[in-house]
Amino acid sequence: MFLSNKASRIRQQEAQHARDNRAEIVKALSIGQITRRDCYKWGLFTTAGFIAWKNGLSPFARSSFAAVPTGVPRSPLGTATKFSQPMPRLALQTPVPMTKDPANGNAKFTGIYAGERPAKRLSYHTDFSADPTNANFINPITGRGPIEGRPPGEVFAHQRWDEFFPEVGYVLTLGQVADGTKFHPNFPAFQNPNSVWTYGTGPFARGTLPPPLIKGRYGQPITTRVYNNLSTNRADNEGFGRNETQLHFHNAHNGAESDGAANVHHFPGTFYDYRWSTTLARRDKTNTQATERRASGPNGNGGLEQVAGDYREIQGTMWAHDHRFFFTAENVYKGNLMMINYYSGPDRGNEQLSDGVNLRLPSGKLLDYGNTDFDVNLIVSDAAFRPDGQLFFDVFTTDGFLGDVPLVNMAYAPFMEVLPRKYRFRILNGSMSRFYQLGFADQNGNTVPFKFICNDGNLVVNPIPNTLLPGGTLDHQGIAERYDVIVDFSPFPIGAKIRLVNRLQMRGDGRGPADSLTLRDAAARVNGDPNDPVVGPVLEFRVVSQVESVDVPGVFLNATDADVSQVPAKLTDQIPIVNPVRTRLVEFGRAGNGDSRQPNGQCIPDCPETATFPWTIRINGQEAHSMNANRISLLYPKAGEIEHWTYVNGGGGWDHPIHLHFEEGVTINRGTDTILPTERLVRKDVWRLHSFGQRTVTFQIQFGEYGGSYVNHCHNTVHEDFAMLMRIQLLTGVPGSPQTAVTPTPNPSPDGVTFTTPEILPEGDPRTSA
Numbered sequence: 019m020f021l022s023n024k025a026s027r028i029r030q031q032e033a034q035h036a037r038d039n040r041a042e043i044v045k046a047l048s049i050g051q052i053t054r055r056d057c058y059k060w061g062l063f064t065t066a067g068f069i070a071w072k073n074g075l076s077p078f079a080r081s082s083f084a085a086v087p088t089g090v091p092r093s094p095l096g097t098a099t100k101f102s103q104p105m106p107r108l109a110l111q112t113p114v115p116m117t118k119d120p121a122n123g124n125a126k127f128t129g130i131y132a133g134e135r136p137a138k139r140l141s142y143h144t145d146f147s148a149d150p151t152n153a154n155f156i157n158p159i160t161g162r163g164p165i166e167g168r169p170p171g172e173v174f175a176h177q178r179w180d181e182f183f184p185e186v187g188y189v190l191t192l193g194q195v196a197d198g199t200k201f202h203p204n205f206p207a208f209q210n211p212n213s214v215w216t217y218g219t220g221p222f223a224r225g226t227l228p229p230p231l232i233k234g235r236y237g238q239p240i241t242t243r244v245y246n247n248l249s250t251n252r253a254d255n256e257g258f259g260r261n262e263t264q265l266h267f268h269n270a271h272n273g274a275e276s277d278g279a280a281n282v283h284h285f286p287g288t289f290y291d292y293r294w295s296t297t298l299a300r301r302d303k304t305n306t307q308a309t310e311r312r313a314s315g316p317n318g319n320g321g322l323e324q325v326a327g328d329y330r331e332i333q334g335t336m337w338a339h340d341h342r343f344f345f346t347a348e349n350v351y352k353g354n355l356m357m358i359n360y361y362s363g364p365d366r367g368n369e370q371l372s373d374g375v376n377l378r379l380p381s382g383k384l385l386d387y388g389n390t391d392f393d394v395n396l397i398v399s400d401a402a403f404r405p406d407g408q409l410f411f412d413v414f415t416t417d418g419f420l421g422d423v424p425l426v427n428m429a430y431a432p433f434m435e436v437l438p439r440k441y442r443f444r445i446l447n448g449s450m451s452r453f454y455q456l457g458f459a460d461q462n463g464n465t466v467p468f469k470f471i472c473n474d475g476n477l478v479v480n481p482i483p484n485t486l487l488p489g490g491t492l493d494h495q496g497i498a499e500r501y502d503v504i505v506d507f508s509p510f511p512i513g514a515k516i517r518l519v520n521r522l523q524m525r526g527d528g529r530g531p532a533d534s535l536t537l538r539d540a541a542a543r544v545n546g547d548p549n550d551p552v553v554g555p556v557l558e559f560r561v562v563s564q565v566e567s568v569d570v571p572g573v574f575l576n577a578t579d580a581d582v583s584q585v586p587a588k589l590t591d592q593i594p595i596v597n598p599v600r601t602r603l604v605e606f607g608r609a610g611n612g613d614s615r616q617p618n619g620q621c622i623p624d625c626p627e628t629a630t631f632p633w634t635i636r637i638n639g640q641e642a643h644s645m646n647a648n649r650i651s652l653l654y655p656k657a658g659e660i661e662h663w664t665y666v667n668g669g670g671g672w673d674h675p676i677h678l679h680f681e682e683g684v685t686i687n688r689g690t691d692t693i694l695p696t697e698r699l700v701r702k703d704v705w706r707l708h709s710f711g712q713r714t715v716t717f718q719i720q721f722g723e724y725g726g727s728y729v730n731h732c733h734n735t736v737h738e739d740f741a742m743l744m745r746i747q748l749l750t751g752v753p754g755s756p757q758t759a760v761t762p763t764p765n766p767s768p769d770g771v772t773f774t775t776p777e778i779l780p781e782g783d784p785r786t787s788a
């Protein structure tokens with residue numbers, strides 16, 4: 019249907035009006051000018067808490083206003099055009115060595131961070147609790163509460179501290195974005211300091227874009243100290259985002275105290291020490307003497323440091339992001355994310371070194387490991403902007419939030435110069451609600467071949483050619499999923515342009531994917547589909563004869579250089595499927611009314627005043643619940659027990675990419691549906707539960723080495739924040755540790771953490787249920 023220009027203009031104005039009104043209400047609520055009660059009184063909320071459909075106030079009124087996915091006027095692009103700015107590489111962070119203090123076993127930062135207080139096994143909150151008047155341990159910005167956000171005592175001590183003693187350290191700050199930040203040089207406005215919250219390097223820094231990249235390696239544990247340098251005033255957020263954070267290292271094998279999702283958010287002025295252990299899974303069960311060469315990390319000098327554990331569990335492409343319960347979507351969207359690559363003996367990030375273990379995947383050869391000249395992290399996401407050019411998020415939506423501006427590494431539709439040779443791309447879906455289906459197309463819209471090598475950071479046994487995938491492109495990619503692919507540009511002449519193209523349309527309400535265009539059709543929509551500008555090409559590769567090295571700046575790499583990289587026919591070995599100790603059934607849906615809010619109106623932790631909770635999770639067919647940090651929905655009693663879990667989409671037309679923290683499952687089947695080769699027997703940590711077909715998945719899982727409180731949730735972060743999240747309790751700590759018992763619930767406040775005793779759903783506890 020075509021609207022007259024005038025009708026269209028009126029709708030745009032109505033949409034803008036509605037957005038302004040909603041923004042005003044949120045602001046007034048956040049600074050206490052009005053209350054929820056006022057909203058009911060004025061008829062703005064229904065008793066269920068939804069914003070009523072009134073004068074265009076409904077957030078669900080998208081399609082009636084504007085034919086773009088945000089439901090509001092197109093974001094202003096100024097004079098910016100696609101493919102007119104170079105793609106920023108993620109901001110590589112440099113660690114300092116850490117040394118052990120023989121006097122007390124603390125880990126001392128060195129170099130530029132020598133002035134930092136040491137990292138310790140026990141949180142500084144422990145010292146604060148012992149003497150709340152000692153200024154050394156008090157939040158220096160607010161003068162109240164502990165200086166470290168990690169909860170006090172043994173339960174939140176770093177597990178296996180001496181065994182995984184940190185050898186390198188990073189100091190980062192989550193802060194207001196630096197002055198002069200734009201998503202494209204020709205966009206109309208610089209971002210206000212509170213429009214974007216990102217990581218900066220060093221203590222109490224401003225945030226910067228692009229997001230950071232950290233290179234980890236097996237055998238070299240890391241401390242990452244994160245300062246919160248946001249305003250102490252919650253209302254200083256440009257309409258969305260909560261000034262409290264916990265940083266989740268998405269699926270790295272870490273103790274719960276460092277998982278960043280144990281209800282341990284911390285406050286402006288404080289820091290939190292995360293110990294990223296680089297533990298290889300199964301170290302207590304398999305290859306315990308570290309005799310297997312493939313279970314290893316690069317030692318920095320051409321050799322290997324062998325570690326205990328199962329080489330088939332090696333992880334590579336990962337990321338980290340905010341996980342403040344009930345505010346994750348707002349915070350991650352605001353820029354609170356980074357990527358982390360783990361390097362191992364087989365996946366070394368060096369394409370030349372030949373030792374019988376290294377796979378020599380495309381990467382580069384100037385560095386011993388972790389070359390990124392030909393191994394490129396790509397964060398694909400979508401955003402929207404207010405008419406004044408500031409980043410915009412709709413805090414009222416519970417279905418999903420779609421932007422109308424495609425970003426790669428937080429830059430608007432950039433280009434990247436490549437040499438005519440093989441490249442590896444590590445593609446992360448960094449959106450809040452959007453699914454992608456990405457392919458590579460040449461200038462004529464023809465499919466450019468690729469090989470799929472990793473799913474969610476896990477090597478597949480054999481590379482999968484794109485010809486085995488629907489339409490010659492990647493499968494749907496849900497939020498937080500990572501796909502690593504190899505593309506060979508060598509058939510192309512200098513000057514050729516190849517584009518990364520999104521061919522997946524979303525339903526306008528944000529609930530999930532709709533139809534896929536053909537790659538050719540999508541590639542032809544250079545400026546985006548008229549109904550959804552994020553469908554179409556999002557990144558352009560330009561084949562050139564020379565590029566400067568990013569690994570060793572000043573060195574130039576040429577098209578005539580030999581490509582010594584390899585893509586072996588076999589990358590790893592299959593983990594077999596065995597008979598499980600037990601099975602579990604987890605249903606993600608909208609059953610019941612959502613019980614995140616207690617009878618007194620409070621959430622644990624605190625949630626937005628306006629929040630309602632349509633999303634629920636049901637275990638083994640019992641009552642459905644929404645998120646409550648003091649409720650354990652699923653308990654895993656004993657390290658090493660192999661279970662089979664089945665996830666089911668409860669229906670209703672929403673798609674859910676479900677993320678399990680801490681361990682990857684080996685995907686067994688998709689119920690009676692066909693399973694693609696990129697999932698069949700493949701290790702994953704996010705599984706898409708579609709609404710039409712592919713509604714279920716069964717996988718094999720086991721936990722070990724660490725224990726504590728983890729979570730399982732929908733990674734459509736809008737669903738997650740409206741409480742499609744449950745707590746998992748692992749009793750899998752080392753014998754004798756507190757992590758063999760149920761974790762008391764930490765309840766963070768600006769004055770410190772208090773603990774409560776969680777309830778445990780009987781249907782999730784095999785110790786008591788049949």
Ligand SMILES: [Cu+2]
Nearest residue numbers: 674732734737
């Ligand atoms: Cu969901």
